[in-house]
Amino acid sequence: MTTVSTGQAGSLALSGIVKRYDSAPVVRGVSFSLRAGEVTALLGHNGAGKSTALKILGGAEQPSGGHILLDGEAVTLTTPRIAEAHGIAVVWQELRIIEKLTVTQNFFLNREKRRGPFTDRTAMNEHVRRALATYGLAADPDMAAGALSPADRQMLEIIIALDKGGRFLLLDEPTSALNASEITRLLDTVRRLAAGGTSIAIVTHKLGEALAVADHVVVMKDGDVVLDAERADLSEADLAYYITGHRRDATALAEVSPRTAFGGTTLLDIRTLSSGNCRSASLEINAGRVVGLYGVAGAGQVELLEVLFGVRPMQGGEIRLAGEPYVPTTPRAALAKGFGFLTDDRKANGFIPDMTIGKNIVLASIDRFSRGIWFDDAAVAEQARTMAARLAIRSPLGTSVRRLSGGNQQKVIFAKWVTARSRILLLAEPTKGVDIGAKAEIHALIRELAAAGDTLLVCSSEIEEILEVSDVIYVFRHGICEGTGIPRAEAEARSILAQSL
Numbered sequence: 045m046t047t048v049s050t051g052q053a054g055s056l057a058l059s060g061i062v063k064r065y066d067s068a069p070v071v072r073g074v075s076f077s078l079r080a081g082e083v084t085a086l087l088g089h090n091g092a093g094k095s096t097a098l099k100i101l102g103g104a105e106q107p108s109g110g111h112i113l114l115d116g117e118a119v120t121l122t123t124p125r126i127a128e129a130h131g132i133a134v135v136w137q138e139l140r141i142i143e144k145l146t147v148t149q150n151f152f153l154n155r156e157k158r159r160g161p162f163t164d165r166t167a168m169n170e171h172v173r174r175a176l177a178t179y180g181l182a183a184d185p186d187m188a189a190g191a192l193s194p195a196d197r198q199m200l201e202i203i204i205a206l207d208k209g210g211r212f213l214l215l216d217e218p219t220s221a222l223n224a225s226e227i228t229r230l231l232d233t234v235r236r237l238a239a240g241g242t243s244i245a246i247v248t249h250k251l252g253e254a255l256a257v258a259d260h261v262v263v264m265k266d267g268d269v270v271l272d273a274e275r276a277d278l279s280e281a282d283l284a285y286y287i288t289g290h291r292r293d294a295t296a297l298a299e300v301s302p303r304t305a306f307g308g309t310t311l312l313d314i315r316t317l318s319s320g321n322c323r324s325a326s327l328e329i330n331a332g333r334v335v336g337l338y339g340v341a342g343a344g345q346v347e348l349l350e351v352l353f354g355v356r357p358m359q360g361g362e363i364r365l366a367g368e369p370y371v372p373t374t375p376r377a378a379l380a381k382g383f384g385f386l387t388d389d390r391k392a393n394g395f396i397p398d399m400t401i402g403k404n405i406v407l408a409s410i411d412r413f414s415r416g417i418w419f420d421d422a423a424v425a426e427q428a429r430t431m432a433a434r435l436a437i438r439s440p441l442g443t444s445v446r447r448l449s450g451g452n453q454q455k456v457i458f459a460k461w462v463t464a465r466s467r468i469l470l471l472a473e474p475t476k477g478v479d480i481g482a483k484a485e486i487h488a489l490i491r492e493l494a495a496a497g498d499t500l501l502v503c504s505s506e507i508e509e510i511l512e513v514s515d516v517i518y519v520f521r522h523g524i525c526e527g528t529g530i531p532r533a534e535a536e537a538r539s540i541l542a543q544s545l
């Protein structure tokens with residue numbers, strides 16, 4: 045562990061920071077510093093304390109002990125606004141975009157441009173239009189932010205933070221919903237800002253991304269700093285070692301089901317389906333397969349899942365399920381037909397925040413885990429223990445999900461759908477925010493479900509994830525998906541990316 049350098053201009057540091065919510069501290073005397081013109085990657089397993097460290101630097105949480113040093117001087121940051129006044133801008137893991145407000149209103153929240161006593165809407169809209177164009181976000185300043193896709197909302201939040209022009213920029217998993225080209229653009233921007241003197245911290249679970257962008261790497265484990273080193277001295281294997289505590293065995297992820305993409309019976313036959321961004325999707329999906337759906341954000345692949353689960357209306361086309369016409373109506377009806385849906389908006393639809401980890405895990409299979417009107421507590425506990433061990437959910441199982449770190453919340457939602465054993469499981473960004481160890485486990489579980497006969501449709505912004513889990517891949521481009529799908533054995537990242545653009 046390093047000691048904090050004091051008196052250094054342009055630095056922002058944690059010095060001996062402790063944070064406890066209940067009795068046990070979740071951050072245990074942590075010290076590291078962000079230096080002018082440098083990018084620091086902050087890494088660690090889910091629940092390691094990374095977000096808590098950023099929240100303390102961003103004024104959103106108060107430390108239970110220790111100091112924050114700004115240019116070497118101790119400061120007290122009691123609110124995010126005070127932190128912003130010190131030049132500290134943050135993109136939080138849980139986005140702060142207010143869906144009912146327009147893009148421009150979100151952009152200038154609490155910092156409206158004024159002309160005399162009036163807000164200057166024209167100037168604000170013009171400013172927003174330029175900022176959006178600079179970062180390639182196709183959105184109308186006057187549209188409601190809630191109408192943007194999760195990826196676009198994430199990009200909007202990043203653009204707003206960049207626009208504030210602070211000396212310190214803290215990014216908590218900014219790329220978790222972005223695709224490859226958006227990530228490249230963001231990382232280029234981060235490097236450019238650092239070259240201009242900004243100090244940047246970026247939390248990420250993508251090790252390649254950390255190595256590509258960082259000058260300096262800090263790894264946290266169970267509330268402590270276990271590595272604080274220059275990027276140049278590190279490889280991806282080193283990072284994985286510090287994060288997980290063991291060297292990864294490259295052969296550990298053996299395939300659990302054969303990847304012959306074709307043959308078998310058609311379970312789901314989708315013809316020219318349309319809804320929103322999805323203009324025409326035709327797919328023929330066999331039982332017991334993992335079908336990867338790849339496209340840039342807004343290309344229609346997530347809408348297809350939403351239609352199948354009855355959360356968005358089908359506007360055209362037809363679906364046959366096991367040979368019978370299927371017209372989705374409501375999630376309840378879709379569940380009854382054997383569908384499950386892990387949404388990419390976990391906060392809105394994924395879990396009941398005040399319920400325990402155990403009860404959330406059985407939420408989609410209550411029939412199997414209740415006796416009369418009560419939960420079968422022993423059965424719930426057993427299932428929760430099994431899933432928590434497999435996915436490394438380290439918090440006590442009686443903890444309410446609200447109190448978990450983002451990645452651990454995602455694991456609970458995934459565990460819920462594994463437990464449900466849906467005949468057709470629809471997964472949108474199944475590993476969003478999940479650490480590298482649990483991500484490999486989620487991929488293995490996806491393959492196991494398929495080997496057991498379930499059918500899975502997986503949308504991911506990461507092409508590597510699609511290639512890792514799929515038997516067959518369909519590419520969405522501008523809302524269109526047609527053809528027979530690419531068998532995994534013939535699929536290649538570069539050509540899939542090219543087809544999606």
Ligand SMILES: Nc1ncnc2c1ncn2[C@@H]1O[C@H](COP(=O)(O)OP(=O)(O)OP(=O)(O)O)[C@@H](O)[C@H]1O
Pocket residue numbers: 065066070088089090091092093094095096097137439446447448449450451452477479
């Ligand atoms: N409001 C809270 N009350 C109680 N415990 C909390 C609260 N917020 C966070 N924690 C706990 O603090 C620990 C650290 O959480 P934190 O969000 O900082 O982890 P993280 O490293 O950012 O994880 P992830 O990669 O999943 O985002 C976790 O065990 C979490 O459950």
